[in-house]
Amino acid sequence: KGLAHLASLGVTSVQNMDGNAEQMALYTGLEKDGDLTSRVNIPLHVEPDTPAEALAEAVEMQGTSTAMVHGGAVKFFMDGVIETYTGLLIDDYAGRPGDKGGALFSADHFEHMAIEADQRHLQIFVHAVGDGAVRRTLDGFEAAQQTNGRRDSRHRIEHIELIHPDDLARFKQLGVIASMQPAHAMLTGDDPDPWLKRISPEHWDYSFAWQTVRSAGIRLAFGSDWPVASPNPIVGLYHALNRKAWTPGQTDQQQSLAAGLRSYTYDAAFAEFQELQKGQLVPGFLADLVLLSEDISTVPSEEILRVHPRITIIDGRLVFEAG
DSSP states (O other), rough: HHHHHHHTOOOEEEEETTTTTHHHHHHHHHHHHOOOEEEEEEEEEEEETTTTTHHHHHHHHHHTOOSSSEEEEEEOOOOOOOOTTTTTOOOOBBTTOEEEEEEEOOOHHHHHHHHHHHHHEEEEEEOOOHHHHEEEEEEEEHHHHHHHHHOOOOOOOOOOOOOOOGGHHHHHHHEEEEOGGGGGSSSSSOOOHHHHHOGGGGGGGGGGGGGHHHTOOOOOEOOOOOOOOOOOOOHHHHHHHOOOOOOOOOOOOOOOOHHHHHHHHHHHHHHTTTTSSSOOOOOTSOEEEESSSSSSGSGGGGGGGGEEEEEEETTTTEEEOOO
């Protein structure tokens, strides 16, 4: 049901963020039976009590990758979320002196695990919502690079709902990818979402800062974070194209259609080492194609939610047809 739902939305690739070898075997079994209708990238979920030796499972998953299912990565949760005060911040939460949230991994623990994973040539995905979590993650990636040497690692930070300006340049220096989800952001400053009450307005300039990140030369991939947000890329595009400044004078983070589409396609493919196979309409690339109901470039941004897939094709095979 999930695969059919994604195909109806024009989703051709997913990141299964809480994976393991057992789940990978399920996907490869579906592929063998001809029932897998989306490409799946599946990092091994690493918890705080996971020993470094267990990273061997991710290496094994890389070795059993197929045409449709890919392993070779690990996923960490650095912090929680800002709405529940569990995201790790550099400064205090608004109205809560001394409260900076918390983290699942200490700085030393994450550095150790990042070095171990990087040493095994695994790609590292890290959920980091608060600016404190983003900084701690970057510190771990830097330690891994200093210990193991620089390589095309394409380590990723997921969400980045708040970033400190001092850390922007570090993304490009370390070759880290920003993986962000437009549908998470509030479209206006008067939205009732509790997020806006947790972070002081002086930090709003660096909140869900897509354009600031892009302008810093950072590779920016877009996704959904389903089931937290809708998996529909058109919903994500709607938020990216229609976001307004939350307060007068705030940096405009609104995205152009071309930039938003690139982050959902080519840059998303780059983020999983697949940019030479998919993410563009190029002869010889994988035939993962979506035909939309109308020319998306002619639709006003505020009406883009009316656009929907007519057909979805995976690897040259029709997996969805409207009506």
